Amino acid sequence: MGTQAYVSAASGLSTTILLERAADGDQLAWGQLIDDYDRLVRSVAGSFRLQAADVSDVAQTTWLRLVQKLHTIRDPERLAGWLAVTATRESWALLRRAARHAPMVEDRPDPDPAVDPEATVATGDAARDLWATVAELPPRQQRLLIALFRDELDSYNEVAATCAMPIGSIGPTRARALSQLQRKLADRDLGPADL
Structure with missing residues (x-):
């Protein structure tokens, strides 16, 4: 293709x-x-x-x-x-x-035992991998996924205005974008378990 x-x-x-x-x-x-x-x-x-x-x-x-x-x-x-x-x-x-x-800080608070530093780093790495993969999609699909999932716009009217697309195109375009994204992530062994 x-x-x-x-x-x-x-x-x-x-x-x-x-x-x-x-x-x-x-x-x-x-x-x-x-x-x-x-x-x-x-x-x-x-x-x-x-x-x-x-x-x-x-x-x-x-x-x-x-x-x-x-x-x-x-x-x-x-x-x-x-x-x-x-x-x-x-x-x-x-x-x-x-x-x-950055200045050296002498009095640092004790780390929060509930926060797992490795999990925090892994989550950040996974997010960067995900958005770098989104950047490989066609620009129209990129803009839509960013509007829906990063900018978290409240309504389809806002999404349609931001992405310059009819409201009726949002669902099908989102489905194609997510399907393509899923394939790209699977090709890189970055499936749901890795993200």
Whole structure:
């Protein structure tokens, strides 16, 4: 089964064409790429529980990395995955820098015996694996899953407005997205027992 080209709903252009035009300095193409993918970039950074300003920093740095690597993107139609991986790396880098500069605290409270540190780390790793896999889905499905499960929008009207899709399309699109996500996770041995 071949890769299906993502076409921006707003511009009607494929990611490949948008990237080519952006490389030629077309600011409208850059704007459309950001409109199409910034929510994904910010949701990946948000999965690290960063403060809003840090999420913005990660997003800005991720877009800067795209500018720097624009001519080396081998498969433009997989831009979503590239952006998700880059946002993950930038989030880790930000956390490492923050840890290096954090002041040493002498009086630390006793750890809560009810909190299992290994389980906490495993849960965080599983969430990052899950959202990185979501980033490989077609952008329309990504936006829908983010709206439904990360942003936890209250109504289908909000979801439809956020995702620019008719309410009647939400259920079938969600079913296809979850089915595709389940297959991708199973291919990576990240089934329900691992998440």
